Amino acid sequence: MTLSVHSLSFRYGAKQALDQVSFDLSPGFTALLGPNGAGKSTLFGLLTRLFTAPQGQITVAGHDLARSPRAALASMGVVFQQPTLDLDLTVRRNLLYFAALHGLSGRTAETRTAEALARLGMAERAAEPVRNLNGGHRRRMEIARALIHRPAVLLLDEPTVGLDAAARQSIVAHVHDLAADGLTVLWATHLTDEVRATDHLLILHQGRLLADARAESIAPPASLQQAFLALTAAPVHAAPGASSSPRASPQPTQAPT
Incomplete structure (x- = not known):
């Protein structure tokens, strides 16, 4: 179990x-x-x-x-009820920041972030601030962020x-x-x-x-x-x-x- x-x-x-x-x-x-x-x-x-x-x-x-x-x-990876993304950071920076919190850095963090963006179909939006995303995409981002350390x-x-x-x-x-x-x-x-x-x-x-x-x-x-x-x-x-x-x-x- x-x-x-x-x-x-x-x-x-x-x-x-x-x-x-x-x-x-x-x-x-x-x-x-x-x-x-x-x-x-x-x-x-x-x-x-x-x-x-x-x-x-x-x-x-x-x-x-x-x-x-x-x-x-x-x-564990966790997605709380209240959104916790930094709206002023870009999509990519949000993912990299969370990877760093889990001790991931350098090539590993970049690879995991690229994989997450590809899985979400959001690679072309990596440089956009999160506040530009709609609610559904923000939630998908939070899920991807919660999985970046492969829990x-x-x-x-x-x-x-x-x-x-x-x-x-x-x-x-x-x-x-x-x-x-x-x-x-x-x-x-x-x-x-x-x-x-x-x-x-x-x-x-x-x-x-x-x-x-x-x-x-x-x-x-x-x-x-x-x-x-x-x-x-x-x-x-x-x-x-x-x-x-x-x-x-x-x-x-x-x-x-």
Whole structure:
């Protein structure tokens, strides 16, 4: 498994943000689906060590995040919900700057940057300032930047926020292609149309994991939104599980991918 989370819990004062969350990810696309306030951003904050968990374990590419944080973090690429590109730098300089942060320089950094630009189809725009790009191209750039050090895991926290329908669809397809090439992807979203039937799906609600299975085993694509709404409509202590249908069991479920 490339990313493992076991018995992860976290509180903000009296509020239980995450409650005994456990899952294992292997290469491929995993959607972390949850309504606003479900705990998705808290989970990402713990995975990226923005803050630390008093309970639970996170392992990235074989590295324990608590014991070997530098090695674990070096194995991840992250695209946060809020854009973090420097709008005044050129496309190329943004990529080179991030490569330097990962200890890449000289010919290696130049080669990785050229590869990223070619993959994005943006080689001819390398000298343009990022502010000239539209929202979709900026997001693609952030994804390319997150992969420039060739991590094993890519984390994306609601990466399509603010994009129009065409750009959103394009980004979803692009990241699915990356996952198909062997990358482990964890994609946080509250939008069911970003989840494909064959995706590994985690459903998070009020800090607890309600489903951990292939999306099509939870609900057919046409009814995934209804299943998601049914799971997250009730208080978590009364929420049904989702091993094969949204009302299969009175307890949260975890199934193999």
